[in-house]
Amino acid sequence: MLQFDHVSKSYPGGFVALERINFRIAKGEMVFLTGHSGAGKSTILKLISMIERPSTGRVMINNIDLSRLKRSQVPYVRRDVGIIFQNHRLLMNHTVFDNVALPLVIEGFTGKEMVKRVHAALDKVGLLDKQRCLPETLSGGEQQRVGIARAVVNKPPLLLADEPTGNLDPELSRDIMQVFEAFNQVGVSVLVATHDLGLIARMRYRTLTLKQGRMINDDLIPSRDQV
Amino acid sequence: MSILFTGRATGAKANRIGLVRRFLMFFVHHIRQALSSLGELWRTPAASFLTIIVLGLSLTLPVTLHLLVKNAQQISNSFAKAAEINLFIREDASAAQIQSLQTILKADPQITAVRHINKADAMAEFQAASSFGEALNYLTENPLPDVLVVMPANTEPAAARALMQQLAAERIVEFAKLDLEWLTRLEAVVRLMQQAVIAIALLLLSAVLFIVSNTIRLSIISKQAEIEVMKLVGATDSFIQRPFLYTGFWFGVLGGLLAFLVSETLLWGLRGAISDITSLYQSDFQLQAMNLYEFCGVILLAVSLGVGGSYLSVRRHIRAIEPSGP
Missing domain, CATH: 3.30.70.3040 (Alpha-Beta Plaits)
Incomplete structure (x- = not known):
């Protein structure tokens, strides 16, 4: 479903973030993306969510080359890709409910259907009772889960997560990973960028390892020089 | 419809809402957004009122001058009839x-x-x-x-x-x-006034346009983070710009109303002085206030300036804001 085909990305000034990256993720697969900070994890997520465009090579989703899409089509691509951000990126002066409802409002949902879907998403992350709260009043883990609910509320076929457990304790991390597994089990493709190697080792999913912009390992366990 | 995933229905289409209902929802949605923009203005009263006052006063001058010209024309017309x-x-x-x-x-x-x-x-x-x-x-x-x-x-x-x-x-x-001479003179004076009013009006109206444009620009900048998030979850530019256009709309409505009130008050205050002059020329002169058409015209003009000024800003600035990444 998702395919990187000889993708390189260099930034003005000559910094090469990615060098000839090749990989595929099948429909319904769950994959970890790991590497040191600066290895290019974020760049890969940015290319998929069309925040950046590749310098050379092709990023394809369902055999559609993303770089051939027009600027006006970018919003529609992003509706198919749920993104969970490391720093949550919530609207701080809106309630939890409003935050989660945002993708639905953008797609034109109204009334009962919208409320039903928001409640379903909040229920999955266990925050149904906090829907009237402002994000500021929630803990870091709860804010992260609001971000997850927002990413999945419109049932995207592809889910990206950038360091979703970045500053959470192990127990919370496990909870959040279980939420991802639950989505994966209903057929959603999940790509999780993380440097939490212990977590990866426990979960035993396919892992892509990046080092200085190159793919050095694509296996069930992270490569040895990472561990 | 989704571009990437064939068969993945998105948005309102997935709900199979009837055409009539969707048509009604379109209006309901717009009214709701208009009201929420008004609410937004209410939440930042100081900044909003200052802008509205500036707009209202800028519009007052052309409106008042127009009323004065209209009354002067009335005098000149009544003399022309006596020719x-x-x-x-x-x-x-x-x-x-x-x-x-x-x-x-x-x-x-x-x-x-x-x-x-x-x-x-x-x-x-x-x-x-x-x-x-x-x-x-x-x-x-x-x-x-x-x-x-x-x-x-x-x-x-x-x-x-x-x-x-x-x-x-x-x-x-x-x-x-x-006996034409002084009639032509009066007409020339009225024409001069008309042209002066048009020139002043053009200057002040373009000032209004840029004031609204700048206010909206500041408002967009202050909501940059929010706009980035909206773009990241798939909002189109037109979705993001709609509330700002409605803010411009309300600036226009409220500024136009203020201009109406102030110019009518001014005219009412000048009533005595004006009737002193006119009674020298004509006994049955009556000061004419704004009629309904003119009132609607002023509001319409103010609204189009508000929306236009807002549009100038959103076109440029909302496009320019791009999310910097996860």
Whole structure:
């Protein structure tokens, strides 16, 4: 479903973030993306969510080359890709409910259907009772889960997560990973960028390892020089 | 429909909402957004009111000037109506000749009315109005000519002058007279005022446009983080810009209302001074306030400036904001 085909990305000034990256993720697969900070994890997520465009090579989703899409089509691509951000990126002066409802409002949902879907998403992350709260009043883990609910509320076929457990304790991390597994089990493709190697080792999913912009390992366990 | 995933229904289409319902929802949605933009203004009262006051006062000047010109025009119009051509008849013309000329003129479509003042009546009137009184009795014969007073159908100075020249050529007419000079002067003054109003209005209206544009620009910048998030979850530019356009709309409505209130108040305050001047010229002058059409025009103008100014900003700035990444 998702395919990187000889993708390189260099930034003005000559910094090469990615060098000839090749990989595929099948429909319904769950994959970890790991590497040191600066290895290019974020760049890969940015290319998929069309925040950046590749310098050379092709990023394809369902055999559609993303770089051939027009600027006006970018919003529609992003509706198919749920993104969970490391720093949550919530609207701080809106309630939890409003935050989660945002993708639905953008797609034109109204009334009962919208409320039903928001409640379903909040229920999955266990925050149904906090829907009237402002994000500021929630803990870091709860804010992260609001971000997850927002990413999945419109049932995207592809889910990206950038360091979703970045500053959470192990127990919370496990909870959040279980939420991802639950989505994966209903057929959603999940790509999780993380440097939490212990977590990866426990979960035993396919892992892509990046080092200085190159793919050095694509296996069930992270490569040895990472561990 | 999704671009990447064939068969993945998105948005309202997935709900299978009927066409009529969707059409209604479109309006409900817009009204809801309009009201939420109004609420947004209410939440930042200081900044919003300052902007509205600036807009209102900028619009007040052209509106007030327009009202003054309108009233001045009313005076000039009433004088134009009074414009009449006096035909002084030759001494040797017979009563029958005068009578037949009067009949011909009455039939002329360029003329609405003809009045004959014969020399005896004119003498009596002159005697009564002037202070010569008794002295006039010593005259052996009446020196005043017969006069035909002609009301032209077209009271425009140029048309009246043409008619006057045409009538002066009549055989029994000694000469024709049209008191135009001060009428043309008044018209020139009104025209000058009109042009000045247009120039001032253009300047102030473009100021309004840029004030709204700048206010919206600041508001966009202050919501940059929010706009980035909206873009990241798939909002189109037009979705993001809609609330800002509605903010411009409300600036227009409220600024226009303020301009209306202030200019009417000004006019009401100047009422005394204005009627002092006008009573010198015309007794039955009535100060004209704004009518419904003009009121709607002012609001419409203000709204289009508000929305236009807002549009100038959103086009550029919302496009420029791009999320920097997860």
